Amino acid sequence: MFSSATKVKGQGVGSAYEELISLLKTHFPDEFKISINKYGRSEISHYHTIDPQFYLSTFMPGRGRKIGYVHFLPETIEGSLKIPQPFRGIFYKYIIAFYKRMDHIVVVNPTFIPKLTAYGIPEEKISYIPNFVHKSEFYEMSSEKKQALRRQMHIEQDKFVILGIGQVQERKGVKDFIKLAKNNPDLHFIWAGGFSFGRMTDGYADLKKVVDNPPANLKFTGIIDRSELVNYYNVANLFLLPSYNELFPMSVLEAFSCGTPVLLRDLDLYHAIIEGYYAPAKDVSEMQAQISYLTKNTDALKTLHEKSNEASAQYSEEHLANIWHGFYMCQAREG
16 A cells, blocks of 8 residues: 555545455455555555655556556646646646556546546446545444533534535535524534645635634634534534545535535536435525425434434445455456
């Protein structure tokens, strides 16, 4: 395994990487010998990030079958990072050059397949394997535990809590989240996440002003350890992710796993993977309409809770363990 994803906290890429490592070590300790960022001879080299030193290693002997994990494309970086020209163009070309060095590619969303083929990567070299989360880490707590957490976080027991999670950046739709908080002063909003890339973050200057002086009913936690997120999902009545662009966000799977009702900006990419499991909204006006409806309709909120549990079963650790085992065995045979 090759990855530097855990060096930058608050990234879904790092979470997905850690989940896979844990899954393989838990389910197949005697079948797969895993080394991290080691350049010794191997049957499979799985690249989770596109570091230059990893790219150079693809030209070394003994790498075996080279597998690339596609967490982003050039177009998905827009709205996340501010990269000036000509460096942006060079970086985008490098991304595709890295993927083309791979013998096979794994995507976390099937909508990426035609986009990669448009860059000249053959479709037969691409496999779709969704993300997943461990139920032991993200789970629904008892009512008593949820109440205790609210007391600990100084949240009123009857207060309706809306949670957003992810990096604070334009692409995540944080400005819409802020607008909704301002429009709903009687509700409590929490955004768990921060500026993982500092001043390089797209929209940093404007967003930093609000993060430093948020509305009274909105709390920005800053970057927190992933192990703490389960507490936030369990105090929330509704999880809201207003992103303009995503791959397969780990936060949505975490919310599902905790049984938290989910409201999403209705992106096309969600239709192929989780359609029917969440409340959709095409823009901030529809998000407001959904919030107004769900805060008054407990039956609708209960239905979304049940949908989250169904989605959690669909993307369970056990199901994905079998998929990854079959994939690696097949790649080893081809290598």
